[in-house]
Amino acid sequence: MSEDELPAWLQLVFCDGLGAAAIRQLLAAFGSPASVLAASASAWRSVAGGRAATALSKPSPAHRADRLSATLQWLRGGAHRHVLSLGCPAYPASLLNTADPPSLLFAEGRLALLNQPSLAIVGSRHATPQGVDNAAAFAKHLSEAGWCVVSGLALGIDGAAHRGGLQGRGGTIAVVGTGLDIHYPKRHDALAREIAATGLMLSEFSPGTPPLRDHFPRRNRIIAGLTRGTLVVEAAMASGSLITARLASECGREVFAIPGSIHAPQAKGCHWLIKNGAKLVETAQDILEELRAEPGPAAATGVVDAGNPPPAESLLEDPLLSAMGHDPVSLDALEARTGWPLAQLQAQLLTLELDGHVQRLPGGLMQRRTAA
Incomplete structure (x- = not known):
């Protein structure tokens, strides 16, 4: 993450009263922390509810600036210091399918x-x-x-x-x-x-x-x-x-x-x-x-090629959305249907989630979001 992106991420993540689930909903709807913060209160409310809109509408407290200053000072203190956000290539793939993945990792x-x-x-x-x-x-x-x-x-x-x-x-x-x-x-x-x-x-x-x-x-x-x-x-x-x-x-x-x-x-x-x-x-x-003794990656089932997924020309043709169908589905089931490596599957799911086409459900399930 660049230092230019960091203030918006910290402002979003450290917003009092804004939960992690609401942050993921807002990121899926608006694409980036800067876009979330630039949206209107009515847009926040429609995506994440009134509580989230109220939290985001409050003036930024002084301690948030202190956190930003401390983070930047720490980050500049060594070449091996990093801030990882959801969607960052270095973010651990194993955490993406958990019920509450951290929005930021230091x-x-x-x-x-x-x-x-x-x-x-x-x-x-x-x-x-x-x-x-x-x-x-x-x-x-x-x-x-x-x-x-x-x-x-x-x-x-x-x-x-x-x-x-x-x-x-x-x-x-x-x-x-x-x-x-x-x-x-x-x-x-x-x-x-x-x-x-x-x-x-x-x-x-x-x-x-x-x-x-x-x-x-x-x-x-x-x-x-x-x-x-x-x-x-x-x-x-x-x-x-x-x-x-x-x-x-x-x-x-x-x-x-x-x-x-x-x-x-x-x-x-x-x-x-x-x-x-x-x-x-x-x-x-x-x-x-x-x-x-645990089973390795599932064999390809014919839904898509087991290598790199082909670029989707439209959402209707996206192979992962096709494999999901319209019912809640587990990561294991998707892995079996697609034959993709787990890291590749999780990265593609996160992209679809941030684009607003997939949502997380309790119990580690995922579901395709369909426009009303």
């Missing part, structure tokens, strides 16, 4: 890791020494096999997972609940700097954003949506790791858990997950074998 480090096969490793902040060893060992094995290890930079299991991930070629991504200029917890300052230098730091929160309580459950949806699966190493029953596991399951991703002693509080959450369908694993190889 990144520092190796953007290429966003397109690498990845697995989340999460668990208790109050981990046992065995749990820390397990997390590091699993992460190292997976990273050596080429898998990027994703976690949340918290104390305990998260930190061990990142350290293990840094030891292999797969690397690691830290998804944090603060701005990237703030390292939280402080004990992980050196680890955060190492990840920024050799892995990737990622956040939906702009520079200067402090560690607020509700930010951490929100970042968990990014951890779950970014990865092919989530491994829970240790977790009590009241644990943010169980939130991540639930979100991963809702995204259609795999959930793995390491069992422990029936007497250990940190094992209760893992045992609950296993009882409810998570895959019990004893070694990192168990995970690799499970993921390698």
Whole structure:
């Protein structure tokens, strides 16, 4: 994203009272943040409702200018700092099919890791020494096999997972609940700097954003949506790791858990997950074998060619819209109908969504929008 585009994006994303779903509706209708902001209140109301129109009509508060200044200062501080928006080629394709993809992502480090096969490793902040060893060992094995290890930079299991991930070629991504200029917890300052230098730091929160309580459950949806699966190493029953596991399951991703002693509080959450369908694993190889057993891209069904989609001469001839039909459809079904690679399919869907021809529905479904 260029610096010229950034102010409009920040003004839209940080507009008080304007939700993420409304932002996506407005972008689909108007095409860009600048066009959204230039539209009339009646146009906002017709697209996203009265609440969105009211939020956009309010004068811009002073703190929004402060956020812009902090973001620009941070962005100019290094060549490996980036702001990714929906529709940006570097935006992770795996997040596009989740129920609530962030409108903006702030990144520092190796953007290429966003397109690498990845697995989340999460668990208790109050981990046992065995749990820390397990997390590091699993992460190292997976990273050596080429898998990027994703976690949340918290104390305990998260930190061990990142350290293990840094030891292999797969690397690691830290998804944090603060701005990237703030390292939280402080004990992980050196680890955060190492990840920024050799892995990737990622956040939906702009520079200067402090560690607020509700930010951490929100970042968990990014951890779950970014990865092919989530491994829970240790977790009590009241644990943010169980939130991540639930979100991963809702995204259609795999959930793995390491069992422990029936007497250990940190094992209760893992045992609950296993009882409810998570895959019990004893070694990192168990995970690799499970993921390698997953079916590959669906074979072409004759709807369109499996290579690059032909340019559509009109909406009626668009091959993806033809494959969708007019009923709600899942990404898996579209992948089977078209035979396209997943990244290509998600990128094309986003283009159609931003053009106003496709809309997202609850449950990860998509539907073609038809003019009345």
